[in-house]
Amino acid sequence: MNSGPSGFHNAPVTKAFIIASTIFSIFFGIQGRFNSLGLSYQDIFGKLRIWKLIISIFSFSSTPELMSGLYLLYYFRVFERQIGSNKYSVFTLFSVLVSLLFEVLAIALLKDPAANLVTSGPYGLIFASFVPFFLGIPVSTRVRVFGFHFSDKSFIYLAGLQLLLSSWRRSILPGICGILAGSMYCLNIFCVRKAKFPEFISSLFSRISLPSMGSPRAASTRNIVGNISSYPGRPAERNYSTTIQSSLEPREDSIATLVSMGFDRNSARQALVQARNDVNMATNILLEAQAH
The missing domain is CATH 1.10.8 (Helicase, Ruva Protein; domain 3)
Structure with a gap:
């Protein structure tokens, strides 16, 4: 699919999220604390480490996951351009919170106090984005490689599959939770697709973006x-x-x-x-x- 305008043109929310994920991931990577990230039963129902819940939203737990995740987040800016930054802000918040809730419920059901069951990173937002990407973004080009048919969207699915399997069960679980959150959004549960943030809140993301020429x-x-x-x-x-x-x-x-x-x-x-x-x-x- 054509990448269209370069950079974060008309995608300030995506830019803000990528900046946050990069800063958090680099900070913990420099400190060598990648292995300490992730959610476990003990973190949530034992010591109640709220900071780990926040970190799990932004910080990737390895460099390969960081590179793949940032690429997908950057690519999915096409969805923000499609529905607008205000509604995409709602989609982002809904996807993150709902997928995090599913993760907590899954950890409660599995009840393994020793293991980190969920890897950290914005898996909820990334895999929630695959649902409207599948439903709403059309195929622009098709190619045939060694007898197999591929489209420009196929390579995005392959990148998502690589990220989904990057930590096996620890990454599959948040990926599935993200897909469930994206499905709920597309099904308009609680009429979430009609929700909007007040303009003064959505404008905060726009201030992060470089100034662009408005339409005359x-x-x-x-x-x-x-x-x-x-x-x-x-x-x-x-x-x-x-x-x-x-x-x-x-x-x-x-x-x-x-x-x-x-x-x-x-x-x-x-x-x-x-x-x-x-x-x-x-x-x-x-x-x-x-x-x-």
Whole structure:
């Protein structure tokens, strides 16, 4: 799948989460405490180590897991671009908390006081993201290798499988919990897909991102309206129509954002024209067209 705009364009929540995971993982890695991470029955029901619950959300327990996990988190920024940062913030919080709850319940059922049953890291968010990735992100390219058919999405699934099996049972358990959390989100349990954070909270993530140029659509439209000639006649109407059409020409970064989701470039451009350069609305148009 085309990677689209480089970096964290329109993905401030993903950027914040990756920064947090990197800092936590490097900090404990430098201290040589990778082996002490992870959740056990004793941590939760014995000494009640709340700090381990927090660490388990962000810090990976090995360098290979860190590299694979950060790659998948970075790739899944396409989902944030699709639904918007505000709703993606809700998805992130819901996935992390629900998957953590499932992990605690699983540890309580297994009751092994000696072993770390769950490896640490944002497995909940990563594997929850695989559910909307499977359901909502279309395939853009297909290849055939040694007689086997692959798509651009196949390589993401292989990366997820490698991460899922990285610590065997310790990583499989949080992976399954993440998939359950993502399924609950897509099933709209508790109407979570309609939830939104207040704008002042979601804007905190945007401040982490580098400044980006906003769309000049609204200002351009106001200028056009203000400059319309008051004289009657078809020439003025034609000039106004031409100017409007020019102002609605999609921006390249908006087209690239939709292409990064797997949509055809020409279809993406037409959807943006129809949606008046609103990326979220154009995404809905394209998804509805595919559904039919």
